[in-house]
Amino acid sequence: MPQPVLRMNSISKHFGMTKALSNMSITLEASEVHAIVGENGAGKSTIIKIMTGIHQPTSGKIEVDGKTRKITGPQAAREAGIAAIYQEPMVFPDLDVAENIFISDNSTGVLVHPAEQRKRARALIERIGIKLDPSRIASGLTLAEQQAVEIARALSQDVRVLIMDEPTASLSAHEAEQLRKIAQNLAGQGVAVVYISHRLEEIFEISDRVTVIRDGRHISTKPIAKVTSDGMITEMVGRDFGKYFAKTASTAQDEVILEVRNLTLDGVFEDISFDLHRGEVLCMAGLVGARRTDVALAIFGVIPPTSGSIKFKGQTTKFTNPRTAIEAGIAYVSEDRRKLGLAMPMAIKSNVSMATLDSFLSPLGLLKREKEGKVARHFIDSLNIRTPDVETPVGMLSGGNQQKVMLAKWLNLNPDLFIFDEPTRGIDIGAKAEVHDLIRSIAAKGGAALLISSDLPEVLAMGDRILVMREGHQMSIVKHSEATQETVMMHATGQRQEAI
Amino acid sequence: MLARIPPQTLRILALLFVLLAVLLFFSTQVPNYLNGRLFNRISSSVAIMALIACGQTLVILTRNIDLSIGSVVGFVAFATGSLITNNPDIPPILLATYSILLGACFGVINGVFVAYAGVPSIIVTLGTMALFRSALVEYSDAKSITTNNLPTWLIEFPNTQLFSIGTLQFRAAFVVAILVVIAVHFALTRLRPARKLYAVGSNPEAAEMAGINSKLVIFFAFISAGALAGLAGFMFLARFGTITVVAGLGFELKSVASAVVGGVNIFGGSGSVIGALIGAILIDLIDTSLVRWQLVSEFWREAVLGSLILLSVAADAVLMRRLVKWRVSREKKETKPEVQS
DSSP: OOOOSEEEEEEEEEETTEEEEEEEEEEEOTTOEEEEEOOTTSSHHHHHHHHTTSSOOSEEEEEETTEEOOOOSHHHHHHTTEEEEOSSOOOOTTSBHHHHHHTTOOTTOSBOOHHHHHHHHHHHHHHHTBOOOTTSBGGGOOHHHHHHHHHHHHHHTTOSEEEEESTTTTSOHHHHHHHHHHHHHHHHTTOEEEEEOSOHHHHHHHOSEEEEEETTEEEEEEEGGGOOHHHHHHHHHSSOOGGGGOOOOOOOOSOEEEEEEEEEETTTEEEEEEEEETTOEEEEEOOTTSOHHHHHHHHTTSSOOSEEEEEETTEEEOOOSHHHHHHHTEEEEOSOIIIIIOOTTSBHHHHHHGGGGGGGBOTTSOBOHHHHHHHHHHHHHHTTOOOSOTTSBGGGSOHHHHHHHHHHHHHTTOOSEEEEESTTTTOOHHHHHHHHHHHHHHHHTTOEEEEEOSOHHHHHHHOSEEEEEETTEEEEEEEGGGOOHHHHHHHHTTTOOTTO | OTTTSOHHHHHHHHHHHHHHHHHHHHHHHSTTOSSHHHHHHHHHHHHHHHHHHHHHHHHHHTTOOOTTHHHHHHHHHHHHHHHHHHOTTOOHHHHHHHHHHHHHHHHHHHHIIIIISOOOHHHHHHHHHHHHHHHHHHHHTTOOBOGGGSOHHHHHGGGOEEEEETTEEEEHHHHHHHHHHHHHHHHHHHBHHHHHHHHHHHOHHHHHHTTOOHHHHHHHHHHHHHHHHHHHHHHHHHHHOOBOTTTTTTHHHHHHHHHHHTTOOTTSSOOOHHHHHHHHHHHHHHHHHHHHOTTSOGGGHHHHHHHHHHHHHHHHHHHHHHHHHHHHHHHHHHOOOOBOO
């Protein structure tokens, strides 16, 4: 058996009292796609951060090509041939593609030759197998293109181990497939690819071996042929997860709470019409670029529509800003936690009280801190948020728990209409099931939910009806009983099947 | 064609256009306006600000700011003046080197606090602005340097006419400043270590991930700014001869204004020293011209300048956003990036 490229040897990592990793051992071979799966908070990010030198292990050692090596920082990781790309790519928006690739490459001396640099960039981009003009400024690139730039940067430095952390979470189906091809292509060229993803289908499609981790411990490493989806999920969560895809009965009532007619925003979307009943979950499906979020933002008053009408609770309304929409009883849970959802450095309790601060004020206008704490503790219990206490800054929590804090903020408002925008993106399967339960219980209590999701199994499991959009047009509304992956995808792609 | 020009070049062209418009406007308002004297006056006074704005640009590119730069200019001018007063035989090159190194030392102080102690630059340099100024007051004992005590070569240096085109005289101070700006511009566009200033300012997290030593880069930016302020202090001494404790007061904000008007993004990552130079020229031109404009009272000069800064930055933000959007939509139409599968 050939020498492994990288071996993590009983690595432990403690942050104060928290044990992020205990005795973790992982071996990476050349030319393999090695998937690492586990719930959020299982320790995947810690593994990556240790491999890339951002964190130092508390104990244990790392071997590269059989030799023990201390990876003291990102630069040292690069020198050892280890690079990582993330869900949110790390590019320099002000620099062009070629410079983004070669910015820390000192091999060509101190003088930059723009023309020659672009030529070398073009060669690398071709090796990845995409088309991209090296002179383009990075701020105009799509996420997929930015990731390609990062991969090219890694290739420029003779990468031996390429870590891909949730690389397809924000991509359209078509782009995600391209990326998976790139990963396999690189493995074919001898690179050890570490692939981290919550999309299990993906893992079965491309990986050679799968390592399951849970609570900072190594559970198993097996060739993909010996793994089943159910077995993997059971190992990840440590319990049975049969109910995940089960559809519960609809709780839809007769009363129409939201009536949208011919809603149009010039150049963005056209002629969107649907009813949403109390107790109903209406899913909006479609590929990236279908403009579902724009429709939601128009309903929520962020971008006023050009024409069309919105009736909410029987009254024709025209929200011109989110505040009036919130007062009317609409909540919008953004897909972008970082930017639009949470104040990361602030405590959990402050985030929870943020949207309803008025109800936390004493007659003198002072903040009732105990009430804040009490309400936050209530949600920590009811939503199963994993945190030491209510004072913990939200930024310290894992993605799934951050998502729950964001939901708590809006739940506290007790709105009649919930708009969820990709509420389970990038969170683990356990948290996902909990979010689904929550949405169901909102509907059961007579609330209405508009759920935007790119996750087809989720759409099929959750939607009483499914509104499919494509490039700003409403393609159809499919009843749950008639919906299959194929029908939804056919509409989403406009009858063409290439992007499935 | 517009799509081919890089945004930075477009910015410079727009600035030159505004410069021309201002010249044309005042030539209709002020009698006997467009002549060699205007050029000579502006070029002499801009020589100092160009250097300071250049240094400020280096710092702003990394998402920082240097508010101590005016105090550095004042201190260096005074220290250099007192050195030459006491030792009149020091050769010119050595004296200039002393100024530059002294300025760089102040840069080291700022750089250590910002890059290595992690204190926000606005706080550090607000503190050092006051500290360096007090050091000057203490060091000078509230006395002044006077022209009488300075060697003639120093006094004559800035106004030495190197060459002329018609009635436009190119004097040593201006030529030196232009050469420095061009050198820094070359470094910023072609030298890899200097390109890292853009990388760090553009996305600090990505810079760290790409293995760039951001701390060193920021440290380097502050030292360079200090060195350039030192050279500016030397020029200040040579030009004015008389140095008091208020020398260079207010230069820090004027240098920020020059950079910003010149299209340097205050949030770091983009901009050029050529832009900052033109920004400095534009501000100086308007300042000088307003004095001669009968319609506007002297008291309105600051207001007009302030409006100019707001206007240029707002216009820049709006135009650049539009440009980027327009280009993205064009690029999408032209090339649909696809995998060759």
